[in-house]
Amino acid sequence: MSDHSHDLPFWKKYIFSVDHKVIGIQYTITALLFLAFGFGLMLVMRYQLAYPNQPLPGVVASVLSEPVVGEVVINEATGETGKILTGDGYNAFGAMHGTIMVFLAIVPLAVGGFGNFVLPLQCGAPDMAFPRLNMASYWTYLPGGILMLFGFFVKGGAANNGWTSYPPLSIITPTLGQTIWLLGMVILITSSLLGSVNFIVTAVQLRVQGLSFFRLPFFVWAQLVTSFLLLLAFPPLEAAGLLQLMDRVAGTSFFDPGGLIISGVERNTAGGGSPLLWQHLFWFLAHPEVYVLILPGLGIIAEVIANNTRKPLWGYKSLVYSAIFLGFMSFIVWAHHMFMTGMGTTLSTFFQATTMIISVPSVIILTCLVISLWGAKIRFTTPMLFALSFLPMFAIGGLTGLPLGLTASDIHLHDTYYVIGHFHYVVAPGTIFAMFAGIYYWFPKASGRKMNEWLGRIHWLGSFIFINAVFMPFFFMGMAGVLRRQFDQTETLHGAAVQGLSVMATWGAIGLALSQLPFVINFFWSMFAGERVGANPWKATTLEWTAPSPPPHGNFDAVPVVARGPYEYSVPGEDEDFSMQATA
Amino acid sequence: MSATVIPYDVKPHPLTGMYNGKFGIWLFLASEIMLFGALFSTYVLLRVGAPEGTWPIAGAATTRGDEILNVALAALNTAFLITSSVTMVLAWANLKMMNFKKGQTMLLVTVLLASAFLVVKYFEYNAKFHHYAVTFNEHFEHEGVESNTFTATTPAGTTKTIHYLHGHVESTKKNAEGVIESYEFLPDAEHGHGDAATHKAVEIPASEIARITNYGPGGSTFLGCYFVITGLHGLHIIGGIVVMLYFLATGSKMWKTQPDKYANRIECTGLYWHFVDLVWIFLFPVLYLL
Numbered sequence: 001m002s003d004h005s006h007d008l009p010f011w012k013k014y015i016f017s018v019d020h021k022v023i024g025i026q027y028t029i030t031a032l033l034f035l036a037f038g039f040g041l042m043l044v045m046r047y048q049l050a051y052p053n054q055p056l057p058g059v060v061a062s063v064l065s066e067p068v069v070g071e072v073v074i075n076e077a078t079g080e081t082g083k084i085l086t087g088d089g090y091n092a093f094g095a096m097h098g099t100i101m102v103f104l105a106i107v108p109l110a111v112g113g114f115g116n117f118v119l120p121l122q123c124g125a126p127d128m129a130f131p132r133l134n135m136a137s138y139w140t141y142l143p144g145g146i147l148m149l150f151g152f153f154v155k156g157g158a159a160n161n162g163w164t165s166y167p168p169l170s171i172i173t174p175t176l177g178q179t180i181w182l183l184g185m186v187i188l189i190t191s192s193l194l195g196s197v198n199f200i201v202t203a204v205q206l207r208v209q210g211l212s213f214f215r216l217p218f219f220v221w222a223q224l225v226t227s228f229l230l231l232l233a234f235p236p237l238e239a240a241g242l243l244q245l246m247d248r249v250a251g252t253s254f255f256d257p258g259g260l261i262i263s264g265v266e267r268n269t270a271g272g273g274s275p276l277l278w279q280h281l282f283w284f285l286a287h288p289e290v291y292v293l294i295l296p297g298l299g300i301i302a303e304v305i306a307n308n309t310r311k312p313l314w315g316y317k318s319l320v321y322s323a324i325f326l327g328f329m330s331f332i333v334w335a336h337h338m339f340m341t342g343m344g345t346t347l348s349t350f351f352q353a354t355t356m357i358i359s360v361p362s363v364i365i366l367t368c369l370v371i372s373l374w375g376a377k378i379r380f381t382t383p384m385l386f387a388l389s390f391l392p393m394f395a396i397g398g399l400t401g402l403p404l405g406l407t408a409s410d411i412h413l414h415d416t417y418y419v420i421g422h423f424h425y426v427v428a429p430g431t432i433f434a435m436f437a438g439i440y441y442w443f444p445k446a447s448g449r450k451m452n453e454w455l456g457r458i459h460w461l462g463s464f465i466f467i468n469a470v471f472m473p474f475f476f477m478g479m480a481g482v483l484r485r486q487f488d489q490t491e492t493l494h495g496a497a498v499q500g501l502s503v504m505a506t507w508g509a510i511g512l513a514l515s516q517l518p519f520v521i522n523f524f525w526s527m528f529a530g531e532r533v534g535a536n537p538w539k540a541t542t543l544e545w546t547a548p549s550p551p552p553h554g555n556f557d558a559v560p561v562v563a564r565g566p567y568e569y570s571v572p573g574e575d576e577d578f579s580m581q582a583t584a
Numbered sequence: 585m586s587a588t589v590i591p592y593d594v595k596p597h598p599l600t601g602m603y604n605g606k607f608g609i610w611l612f613l614a615s616e617i618m619l620f621g622a623l624f625s626t627y628v629l630l631r632v633g634a635p636e637g638t639w640p641i642a643g644a645a646t647t648r649g650d651e652i653l654n655v656a657l658a659a660l661n662t663a664f665l666i667t668s669s670v671t672m673v674l675a676w677a678n679l680k681m682m683n684f685k686k687g688q689t690m691l692l693v694t695v696l697l698a699s700a701f702l703v704v705k706y707f708e709y710n711a712k713f714h715h716y717a718v719t720f721n722e723h724f725e726h727e728g729v730e731s732n733t734f735t736a737t738t739p740a741g742t743t744k745t746i747h748y749l750h751g752h753v754e755s756t757k758k759n760a761e762g763v764i765e766s767y768e769f770l771p772d773a774e775h776g777h778g779d780a781a782t783h784k785a786v787e788i789p790a791s792e793i794a795r796i797t798n799y800g801p802g803g804s805t806f807l808g809c810y811f812v813i814t815g816l817h818g819l820h821i822i823g824g825i826v827v828m829l830y831f832l833a834t835g836s837k838m839w840k841t842q843p844d845k846y847a848n849r850i851e852c853t854g855l856y857w858h859f860v861d862l863v864w865i866f867l868f869p870v871l872y873l874l
Contacts (some may be wrong), residue, residue, distance in 0.1 A: 126588040129604040235619035251802030272805040554588040
């Protein structure tokens with residue numbers, strides 16, 4: 001059975017593969033590359049923010065001076081001052097940093113990568129329910145991503161209206177970049193649709209005998225809820241993208257109220273549209289998207305914590321019910337992003353109430369994970385270090401969100417660096433740390449080799465210190481009144497007063513970049529020379545550790561039968577401190 | 585031949601009562617509902633917020649879509665689609681009764697009805713693209729043709745008087761550089777646009793025109809909604825035709841080895857097809873009648 005995969009030619013085995021594990025790895029590697037690229041864009045922006053209008057360092061300047069890109073991005077200053085990032089370039093980098101990180105890096109990594117690789121294994125399935133659809137999902141994602149990047153090479157540069165693409169600005173920007181952004185989004189949404197249908201059907205229909213819903217690992221539950229969010233929240237953005245595309249190319253006025261005067265000339269449209277409509281449609285996706293970003297991370301953290309505390313997760317059912325409730329509530333909180341639009345106090349009150357309600361399940365999940373640590377003999381492995389640092393940082397990210405969910409405080413904090421600090425704490429030291437935990441945790445399953453522990457710990461320590469150096473200053477800058485998307489904060493007095501914090505964030509980012517070097521070395525070194533391991537190196541309980549490492553095409557040597565819950569660690573009376581779900 | 589045999593590929597799962605493909609198509613349709621739901625919501629929001637007298641198009645006597653849309657053609661198309669849903673079910677039912685030939689024939693009839701729908705849609709679209717709305721800088725009167733006026737209230741509360749005519753552009757006169765100097769314009773006799781007695785073409789100099797647009801997507805927000813919703817629905821029809829043609833061409837191969845799986849595929853196609861019909865059933869009254 002396992003020999004079959006070797007019969008396939010190279011391009012069918014590794015390129016156009018229908019094997020969920022290969023597709024998962026394809027997603028992971030592609031998403032990691034996009035993650036690095038999005039991070040690189042941010043480094044250039046942070047340099048400008050720390051040292052406004054100063055020449056970029058030589059290497060960066062020469063890379064960005066390439067003919068097509070440089071035209072927009074680089075300002076050739078006269079004399080000795082050198083090459084400076086332009087305002088347009090900064091805007092394009094900002095918009096693309098957000099887009100790439102959310103839609104091309106984190107979601108594909110968390111769902112496409114981990115979900116694809118782990119979910120069928122944890123369900124005991126031989127593959128996804130629709131293997132070819134799975135392949136189509138990746139091969140829609142990749143062209144969508146490449147199309148997005150292509151925006152940098154067209155005249156006028158990439159989309160530069162922020163990752164939110166608010167009209168009317170986004171419909172009057174004359175460059176091609178925004179149109180490419182919209183086309184790219186439509187393609188990416190199609191990809192995530194194909195993926196989410198597959199995930200739900202797999203998790204519901206392909207569970208092996210004995211694996212009832214409440215025996216599913218929390219990771220599967222997290223992926224299941226995430227898939228429902230992707231399935232139902234993304235289409236309205238697809239619709240909105242389509243409408244904005246029409247506004248840009250077909251002369252419609254869905255988001256154009258009419259009478260817009262641009263450079264002294266009235267825009268020649270029928271008018272009657274509503275810019276606010278875009279915000280509603282956009283945030284109807286983009287708020288559930290927040291939970292798409294965090295839920296798979298929570299799933300990974302739950303797995304890692306259960307495994308390294310050597311005891312069952314505390315409150316497994318509370319975790320599951322909270323995740324489901326979180327998923328449901330995430331559909332009715334979107335307008336808390338829009339308190340400043342003047343939509344009225346009645347609506348604001350409703351959305352403030354739902355926002356406070358949605359914080360309850362988030363807190364339950366975090367509390368369950370923290371209590372799980374209580375009294376445990378913790379193994380401080382690299383994945384566990386990332387998981388442990390995830391907990392307080394996700395808490396910081398979550399708690400700083402509360403003042404943003406109430407109009408009284410949001411009026412002051414809206415569109416400041418405080419918001420940037422808040423959501424980056426959720427996504428960067430939150431989700432990305434969970435992703436790293438997941439990579440260290442499942443690397444042995446994917447490759448049959450363990451990653452180096454010491455390099456892993458150096459990676460963790462550097463990342464942990466520097467990521468806080470990047471994002472902690474943002475809260476103080478925001479409370480000092482520095483606005484997000486600002487090209488040069490020293491132009492304002494209150495901004496100049498806290499410029500030192502911006503410099504700190506920039507050096508934090510450079511330190512964070514350097515801290516990733518041990519990870520890159522570790523990743524490639526371990527792939528070929530890491531310690532060889534058997535099927536279950538972490539002494540874990542869930543089904544993926546029953547399959548060989550790496551699992552062959554078809555996953556399991558014999559179809560497993562499940563007799564236990566997912567986290568039966570240290571069961572009294574058993575010989576070992578872990579009892580696997582599959583009966584031998 | 586494959587090492588992986590996916591469970592419940594053909595047999596229904598005891599919990600959900602569905603095989604994988606059927607469950608998958610239902611989930612897909614759920615997401616489709618969100619897609620069209622967002623577009624219908626857009627329609628509602630824009631209609632509610634439209635300044636008086638601008639819906640469905642500037643100067644319309646009522647706010648109903650039939651002011652500018654062709655209800656008779658749409659009714660014909662409704663008949664085509666409903667019939668095609670019936671033939672779709674018959675295709676699946678015949679395959680279930682192991683009657684391959686009749687099943688495929690019904691599938692072919694469905695394709696033909698879907699194509700007929702598209703042909704009618706082509707004529708509808710075409711008429712829109714050849715029908716124009718002109719707004720003038722100020723009151724226009726020439727050769728007995730006079731512009732109509734109405735006062736629109738902008739969202740800011742200010743009022744704006746609009747002088748307009750609707751009709752067909754017969755021909756255009758261009759100067760040496762190819763810039764249009766004037767339009768030979770035939771005003772509509774109905775809806776009070778122009779006078780039936782003096783129903784003849786009139787020359788309108790380009791300098792008098794504030795905006796000239798056909799009844800395409802840019803004509804008004806209503807027309808924008810109309811083209812986006814019916815256009816996306818049309819793409820779904822084309823998608824359905826492609827899938828059905830694929831099964832017509834390749835079905836016999838699968839039928840010989842796995843008749844159950846083939847019937848399942850047609851069932852899934854049918855579910856999708858009924859959804860596409862259902863969208864039209866909503867779309868027809870909302871856009872054409874209300």
